Amino acid sequence: MHKNRSAEQNVLDGVVGYVEAVKKKTEIELSGSDFSEEKGATQKTIDSLHPKRLRLLVTDIFTDTPSTNTIRVKALDGYLPPFQAGQYINVFVEINGSPTARPYAMSSSPTERDYYDLTVKKAHSGFVSHYLVDDLKPGQELTSTGPMGSFHHNPLFHGNDLVFFAGGSGIAPARSMIKHIIAKDLPHTMHIIYSNSFEEDVIFAKEIRSYAKQNHNIKLTELISRPSESYQGIGGRVT
Known part of the structure; x- marks a missing residue:
């Protein structure tokens, strides 16, 4: 029973905002409060950690x-x-008045607290992705939601034995997970099966290959569905 409680506690401690909320509750209890004068204080603490809009x-x-x-x-x-x-943010933009x-999804690690990396691939006939790749410049401002999602x-x-299928820009959350596993020295084995159309489409190619080469618990299988004649790897699609 003790082990189960410990495992559950570890999970709760990993929930964003949980530790801060518990700390605030403990501070209120130590002050001898009956919580009436602190009504809503813990929720305000949580709301400050998870704003609905980010600039x-x-x-x-x-x-x-x-x-x-x-x-x-x-x-x-x-x-x-x-x-x-693995989580994401919704990015709000206005393009030609619309x-x-x-x-x-964030492609940076949760341990990198000063910034988010957002990896954007131009979608065929895309609207927002073309704007973000072709027109966005350093110094511009964006508005987004806070982090969300259960992936x-x-x-x-x-x-601890994980398999991740990714295609194209789907490598973004996988990169975040890999970087987090390495940074925190987590006891996970992660096998990435990564498919792209062409060799030049492979995002983070050198970086992901380097992680797999230097870390025994990171494995990588790459596939190219439309390989060139000189391609030496695995061709075709995941079936």
């Missing part, structure tokens, strides 16, 4: 492939909410 500054743009950029953003007020590897939004590792259900 972001584009600080750097990295070209990953001919059709893909990684956009690095920082908070204009100096605070970015923590997130779990307001719209799109979700983009992240849950140790109670997923265990």
Whole structure:
């Protein structure tokens, strides 16, 4: 029973905002309060950690492939909410007078607290993705939601032996998870099966290959569905 409680506690401690909320509750109890004068204080603490809207500054743009950029953003007020590897934010933009939004997963590690990296690949006939890749410049401002989504590792259900299928820009949340595993020296084995159309489309190619080469618990299988004649790897699609 003690072991079960410990495992559950470890999961709760990993929930963003939980530790801060418990700390605030403990402070109130130590003060001898009956909580009446602190009504809503804990919720305000949680809300401050998870604002509904973020004002972001584009600080750097990295070209990953001919059709893909990684956009690095920082908070204009100096605070970015923590997130779990695999989560995303909805980015709001106005293009030619039309307001719209799109979700983009963070490709940076949750341990990198000063910025989010958003990896954007131009979608065929895309609207927002073309704007973000072709027109966005460092120094511009963006608005987004806070981090959201349940696509992240849950140790109670997923265990430590993980397999991740990714295609194209789907490598973004996988990169976040890999970087987090390495940075925190987590006891996970992660096998990435990564498919792209062409060799030049492979996002983070050198970086992901380097992680797999240097870390025994990171494995990589790459596939190219439309390989060139000189391609030496695995061709075809995942079936």
